[in-house]
């Protein structure tokens with residue numbers, strides 16, 4: 001087993017790209033031993049080698065995969081969990097909703113967050129200074145047309161996270177919700193099933209956030225002293241007013 005060399009252990013899900021990968025790098029820079037969970041281990045293994053972390057296979061939709069991941073990670077002594085795995089599939093009115101896409105969004109964003117959180121809670125409490133950072137979205141704050149599958153899943157994920165504030169009161173665990181707006185990552189490519197032209201349109205004419213912009217904020221939240229809990233952080237590009245309103249230059 002890889003040891004943490006006395007560094008505090010941070011677990012990042014969805015760590016193969018985008019916000020997850022940038023967060024793994026950020027936290028390693030801040031002195032964490034980072035466990036990177038993702039399906040694409042060929043990507044996480046590279047990052048883990050660069051940051052002296054540990055890459056483990058993780059499919060949050062697969063109960064056995066989560067069990068193996070949690071067992072290993074809990075033994076390392078996790079102090080910080082970053083629930084980042086998730087995403088969107090499709091952008092369609094409810095009238096044309098694709099049940100498979102809805103199921104995938106529920107499985108990854110909601111059940112995935114539930115499984116990791118539930119599995120690592122004992123280790124996080126045991127650490128004496130646990131922290132759960134859940135990456136939701138502006139889609140967890142408001143609805144937008146054609147987005148009900150995703151906004152619904154993100155609202156549910158956020159409710160799971162926010163409910164823990166009460167349930168864990170008195171325990172040594174902080175809970176931070178990070179709700180980003182437009183961040184240019186693989187997010188839209190996944191949403192549009194690999195259609196790069198459609199994905200590019202999402203960020204056209206504005207300056208979106210980068211994965212690193214979000215990772216730096218996550219790192220800031222993680223580096224506050226134990227009694228300081230950054231509760232909810234909404235971050236959007238200057239060009240974005242809400243989930244459905246942005247300024248685009250010609």
Ligand code: 8X3
Pocket residue numbers: 136137138139180181182183187243
């Ligand atoms: C991604 C942000 O506005 O595309 O979580 O829903 S948005």
